[in-house]
Amino acid sequence: MRWIEWAIVGALLFLPFATINRIETDALRRTLLTELRYDAALDAAVDDAASQLIGNASQQREAQYGSDKRIALNKEDAVVAFYRTLDAGFGVTGDPVAQGTLQRYIPAIVIVGYDGFYVYSEQEWTGTDGKVIMKPVWGAKKPYAYSDVAGNSLSFTLDQEVLAYDAASGSWQEGLRQDIRQKTSIPLLQDAEQFERTRRSTIVGAIQDELAYRINQYNETVSRDGFSYVFTLPLIPEEDWSNSIDDVGVLAFLQGIPIGARQYNSYALGGSRVLKQEAIIGARKGEIKVYYRSSCGYGYPREEVFVSEQAAARKGYMPLPCSP
Numbered sequence: 055m056r057w058i059e060w061a062i063v064g065a066l067l068f069l070p071f072a073t074i075n076r077i078e079t080d081a082l083r084r085t086l087l088t089e090l091r092y093d094a095a096l097d098a099a100v101d102d103a104a105s106q107l108i109g110n111a112s113q114q115r116e117a118q119y120g121s122d123k124r125i126a127l128n129k130e131d132a133v134v135a136f137y138r139t140l141d142a143g144f145g146v147t148g149d150p151v152a153q154g155t156l157q158r159y160i161p162a163i164v165i166v167g168y169d170g171f172y173v174y175s176e177q178e179w180t181g182t183d184g185k186v187i188m189k190p191v192w193g194a195k196k197p198y199a200y201s202d203v204a205g206n207s208l209s210f211t212l213d214q215e216v217l218a219y220d221a222a223s224g225s226w227q228e229g230l231r232q233d234i235r236q237k238t239s240i241p242l243l244q245d246a247e248q249f250e251r252t253r254r255s256t257i258v259g260a261i262q263d264e265l266a267y268r269i270n271q272y273n274e275t276v277s278r279d280g281f282s283y284v285f286t287l288p289l290i291p292e293e294d295w296s297n298s299i300d301d302v303g304v305l306a307f308l309q310g311i312p313i314g315a316r317q318y319n320s321y322a323l324g325g326s327r328v329l330k331q332e333a334i335i336g337a338r339k340g341e342i343k344v345y346y347r348s349s350c351g352y353g354y355p356r357e358e359v360f361v362s363e364q365a366a367a368r369k370g371y372m373p374l375p376c377s378p
Contacts, residue, residue, distance in 0.1 A: 088313045089320075095143025096308050096322045103136035103304040104324035105359045107165065125302060129165050129192060132304060133174055135359065136163065140308075142358075157190070159318075161272045161285045162265055164305040166298060169211045170195040171261055175268045178275055188275065196264055200256045206240045210253045212299060218243060257299045262287065269307075285309050290321060298323045334360040336371045345371035 108125055137157070138147075146152035163174040172195055178188045198210040205221035217228045220238040227234040235243040242249055269285045276285075286309075298305055304324045311318040336345045337354035345366035346352050352374065360366040363373065 089318060091143075092308065092311070092313075092318050093320060093322075095140055096306065096320060097324075098143055099136045099140035100304050100306050100322040100324035102139040102359045103132040103163075103306070106135040107132040107302065107304060125168065127165060127167055127302065129172060129174070132165065133163060136304070136306060139358070158276065159308055159310050161269045161307055161309060163307075164261060164265065166212075166261070166301075166303050166305065167195070168302060169209065169215075170197045171264070172196070173264055173268050176272055176275055193264075193268070196260060198253075198257045198260055200242075200252060202240075202242065206238075206242070208240070208242065210256055212257075212301065214249075216243070216253075254296065254299060258295045261298075261305075286319075294323055334363055334366050336360060336366050336369065339374070343369075343371045344374040346374040347376065350374070350376040 107127055107129070137153070141147045141153050141156065144156055146156055161175060165172040165174070173193045174190055175193070176188060176190045178186060181187045199207065200210060201207040207219045209217040214231045215229065216231055216234070217226065218234065218238055218240055219226050220240055222239050225238070227237050231243055231246070231249055242252060266287050269287055273285050305321065307321045309317070309319045334345050335348055335352070335356055336343065336358035337352065337356050338344070339354050343357075344354065345360065345363065358369065360369075367373070
């Protein structure tokens with residue numbers, strides 16, 4: 055009888071710990087599932103933004119060079135697509151209040167262009183009526199600028215094209231590194247490997263510095279509204295940074311959303327993978343959901359943009375072949 059009593063006492067002592075452990079495990083599971091859902095929503099939003107970035111622009115090459123990466127950018131279409139897809143992923147489509155709340159967790163969106171980048175973030179200024187206006191706007195284009203101790207300066211691009219100022223001769227040269235290196239005395243242009251390392255580090259550094267500045271500004275703005283979360287530039291792996299500057303694309307941040315006992319803090323990159331594939335358009339043909347390649351030229355009302363036919367099919371869209 056004594057052993058039975060001890061067993062009952064042991065079970066009673068163990069039960070609260072087991073219950074607490076189960077509750078904590080369930081909470082962790084829900085948090086992880088929520089994070090995965092948020093990651094998927096953010097990735098889809100950035101992919102849609104990247105596909106719209108070049109979707110409808112006039113892609114006339116600039117006169118002298120023919121780089122595939124020198125393309126016109128639809129910044130406005132890209133940001134509209136980003137928010138539309140993000141709202142859908144978070145289930146707040148058609149709810150302006152919830153959409154406004156969600157936008158407060160987005161400190162910045164970056165468009166990586168061929169010879170410079172743009173940052174879309176909330177800015178504050180005083181209108182003509184004296185009232186303070188606060189809304190997200192595009193900042194001025196920022197070049198990928200570099201200078202050395204000798205006073206030489208270079209403006210990099212997403213490939214080997216460069217605009218260089220030779221301080222010794224006071225002359226400007228523009229073109230591919232290998233074509234103009236003989237025309238200048240700039241040491242960096244003579245070393246292909248060092249040029250590539252410097253080009254990449256300059257582009258990444260320029261984007262990081264501008265983002266840090268914009269996010270600090272955003273913290274000052276939202277803190278006046280009682281927003282307690284401190285936005286920071288996430289630690290982005292070097293491989294992701296390298297991928298982000300291989301082609302024009304989009305970089306977006308989503309931070310501070312409470313999930314369980316912590317806050318969601320992530321980023322997403324969209325560009326090379328999306329822009330090298332033809333966009334798949336999800337549309338509605340009467341009452342039927344259809345998808346087709348962007349080159350098909352159909353005029354059905356566009357609802358979504360996908361990176362693959364499989365993704366469109368998973369959302370219930372039926373294939374619509376191009377006309378012969």
